[in-house]
Amino acid sequence: MLACGFATLLLGCSSDDPVAEEKPFGLDPGWNKLAGGGDSICSRGDAFSFFVQPGTVNRVVIEFEGGGACWDASTCAVGSDSFDDIVDADTLTGTLDGIHDHENADNxxxxxxxxxxxxxxxxxxxxxxxxxxxDVTIEHRGAVNGGVAMDWVYENIPDPERVVVTGCSAGGYGAIGWAPYIMQHYDGVPVVQIADCANGVAVAGFIAIIDFVWDA
Known part of the structure; x- marks a missing residue:
């Protein structure tokens, strides 16, 4: 192990010294919550963070969370159930089955x-x-938050064998929007985009929201 080799040379450690098991990306097994930092922010000013579960192969699935949208005073009001406005301890609750269950042999x-x-x-x-x-000002900064998470991915997984970009509902649109940029970055790497409950078809009014309300 390279780290042990340096320790042996510099500190004179013996081969009998215990060596800590290497952690991928320096993260613990299971889900790790990482602070977004930089200019990332949630809609009402709360901190943004994202989650990483380290794997054992050089492949990565990038998933955008779903959950509604907000575009006017009613849908963006405090207490509105049109979208989730924070990242908290419950963000992953109820999503630990399916592809989130990394103990499932069928996954x-x-x-x-x-x-x-x-x-x-x-x-x-x-x-x-x-x-x-x-009545409320909303930080529609999904592109910024996604960029912070993707910067981490690009830095820590520079040359994956395969990439899947996915999401459901609003996350499906996120996957559709982000996939071309991810494909461009990982030029030559097989990148597959899978969007559930997001057909990618929009009426003129929706395009206006994207352009003028969100500046997407």
Whole structure:
């Protein structure tokens, strides 16, 4: 082990000294919550964070969380159930089955590194604007938050064998929007995009929301 070799040379450690098991990315097994930092932010000013489950193979699944949207005073109001406005201890609650269950032998991503990007901006992970909705101003910064998470992925997984970009509902639109950029970054790497409950078709009014409310 390289680290042990340096320790032996510099500190004179013996081969009998216990060596800590190497942790992928320096993270613990299971889900790790990482602070977003930088310019990342949730809709009402709370801190953004994302989750990483280290894998044992050089493959990565990048998942965008789903959950509604907000575009006006009613849907963006405090207490609105149109979207989730924070990342908290309950963000992963109820999502630990299916592809999130990395102990399940039937999970095709069981051994993959899993990136879970929470959704707290009401803009399908695509916005970059603080918008005044009358009684409330919302930080529609989904693109910023996604960028912070993807910067971590690019730095720590520079040359994966395969990538899957996925999401459900609002997360599906996030996957659709982000996949071309991820494909461009990982040029030559097989990248597959899977969007559930997000058909990628939008009416003119929706396009106006994307352009003028979220600046996506």
């Amino acid at each position: 095709p991503f069981k051994d993959w590194t899993h990136i879970f990007i929470p959704y707290c901006t009401g803009d399908l992970h695509l916005g970059n604007k603080a918008t005044d909705h009358g």
